[in-house]
Amino acid sequence: MSTRTFVSALLLAALVALTARESVAKPLTVASDFEGASVRVLDINQDARSIAFMPGGDPSRGWPCWWYFRIEGIAPGETVTLRLQGSIAAIGNRKPLSASWAMPARATWSDDGEIWHQTDKGERDGDWMVYTVRAKGESVYVAWGPPFTPATARTLVDRLSEASPHATAEELCRSRDGRSVPMLCVSEGDRPSSQRFGVWVQARQHAWESGSSWVARGFAEWLLSDDPQATWLRQHAEISIVPVMDVDNTASGNGGKNALPHDHNRDWSDQPHWNEVAAAQENVRSLIEQGRMDVFLDLHNPAPGDPTFFYVLPRELLREQAADLRDRFIELAYGEISSIRPMVPMSNTPKVTGPRYHPLWKQISSNWVAMNGNPHTVSLCLETIWNSQRSTPAGYRGVGAALAAAVSRFLAEQPAR
Incomplete structure (x- = not known):
């Protein structure tokens, strides 16, 4: 390999790495402005590429165990971590709903909101259920189960x-x-x-x-x-x-x-x-x-x-x-x-x-x-x-x-x- 070819290869590799870093560096955001969506975001850790959340929903309108939202700012092929906690919402002196109702063994995800898949089995970490999702594109839908609006x-x-x-x-x-x-x-x-x-x-x-x-x-x-x-x-x-x-x-x-x-x-x-x-x-x-x-x-x-x-x-x-x-x-x-x-x-x-x-x-x-x-x-x-x-x-x-x-x-x- 000539010196010129070697230098060109190094420059190309550096450019690819820089592009990948810039893509990963896009901030993760959560969208829930669509039919059926529900989420209460607790934290987004941009360094760890993780989102901590619990189900949204008004407890006067039913058990707050359903969650469904879209994650944006993902680099194609990137793995994002979801950290789910049970809802603390309740009516009056009632106790909050048991977290188990909100924590399927496997979460549901979709690249397009039409075809739904299951994640690998989640792992309990104290009060949290932890899932990982690897998206193909720059956004991914995640949900308690396959949505049907x-x-x-x-x-x-x-x-x-x-x-x-x-x-x-x-x-x-x-x-x-x-x-x-x-x-x-x-x-x-x-x-x-x-x-x-x-x-x-x-x-x-x-x-x-x-x-x-x-x-x-x-x-x-x-x-x-x-x-x-x-x-x-x-x-x-x-x-x-x-x-x-x-x-x-x-x-x-x-x-x-x-x-x-x-x-x-x-x-x-x-x-x-x-x-x-x-x-x-x-x-x-x-x-x-x-x-x-x-x-x-x-x-x-x-x-x-x-x-x-x-x-x-x-x-x-x-x-x-x-x-x-x-x-x-x-x-x-x-x-x-x-x-x-x-x-x-x-x-x-x-x-x-x-x-x-x-x-x-x-x-x-x-x-x-x-x-x-x-x-x-x-x-x-x-x-x-x-x-x-x-x-x-x-x-x-x-x-x-x-x-x-x-x-x-x-x-x-x-x-x-």
């Missing part, structure tokens, strides 16, 4: 209705804050409504439980697929799907669970506080009056590490026919969901939501429908685990597809309308 719900409903002649995009209602609540209605063929099974599927009565909306998406996508079971279900039933019930807290990044005066899933009374609940009740009552409230599914995510799938009323509180049909549906659903590979962690023992579960147990949606429905009504709450390596968009959608297949198999066993 009201805008995501609207996009999903519109996309599916445009792609299929059997689906119609509708609006359940307007929320108390004036937001649209998207709903997808599905049926195929000329069979009269009176001869169709009634199926109602709703998700996200608790805003932070984002995985439930992905389950609803998987249900809807399977329903509009070419699977023969899906075709049969479309031809024999009317199916309504609401991907996000609590649109206001989902949009504002609040937790929703235990919001004041009570959350959506404690609001199923004769005088509901929330517009979404009142509108859902009106639709469900109509199906009951027509004698065809066949399957009601309320989708949630459970406590940290809880693999329970179904929450049910005690058998003695149900009519015998409804209890027998419910048990058969659970059997089919467990069979379909457990066939997913790799398998989503699940328990085959439902939890009971009777009088000892909560003071407002009668106002829980699946309980209300079960107690007020037809003799053959199957009404269930499905809780899909959020704190596992399979708690991803793909994992959740797989659960939704399996659940929809179980609905089809179950209704195919019932007497024709």
Whole structure:
């Protein structure tokens, strides 16, 4: 190598190093000025390239466990450290929410806000949970779980209705804050409504439980697929799907669970506080009056590490026919969901939501429908685990597809309308 070539190589290497240093030296910043975002930044250490934070959110609008924000100022390929602490926000003399609700084993991240991945497993450091994220570009989205906002719900409903002649995009209602609540209605063929099974599927009565909306998406996508079971279900039933019930807290990044005066899933009374609940009740009552409230599914995510799938009323509180049909549906659903590979962690023992579960147990949606429905009504709450390596968009959608297949198999066993 000539002296000139050697000097040129040194200059080029120095320039590359200088450019890299200048790129890394850009200050890290946090943005949360978009739908669904929530964060309280505690510290940004520019030297360590780390961000300390806790969930944002108003505790009067639900448990402050949801977090979602964008980090900017990253050098492409740089690793950033996230240091998460549980929220200290509380109402009155109540204790702050346990930090475990805000600390998934793996955080969720995305380069573009569309395709979501999991980080490596976080590490506990005293009161902190520590994650690392390596971004491809100059910014990265990070979140408690894969976000699914009201805008995501609207996009999903519109996309599916445009792609299929059997689906119609509708609006359940307007929320108390004036937001649209998207709903997808599905049926195929000329069979009269009176001869169709009634199926109602709703998700996200608790805003932070984002995985439930992905389950609803998987249900809807399977329903509009070419699977023969899906075709049969479309031809024999009317199916309504609401991907996000609590649109206001989902949009504002609040937790929703235990919001004041009570959350959506404690609001199923004769005088509901929330517009979404009142509108859902009106639709469900109509199906009951027509004698065809066949399957009601309320989708949630459970406590940290809880693999329970179904929450049910005690058998003695149900009519015998409804209890027998419910048990058969659970059997089919467990069979379909457990066939997913790799398998989503699940328990085959439902939890009971009777009088000892909560003071407002009668106002829980699946309980209300079960107690007020037809003799053959199957009404269930499905809780899909959020704190596992399979708690991803793909994992959740797989659960939704399996659940929809179980609905089809179950209704195919019932007497024709």
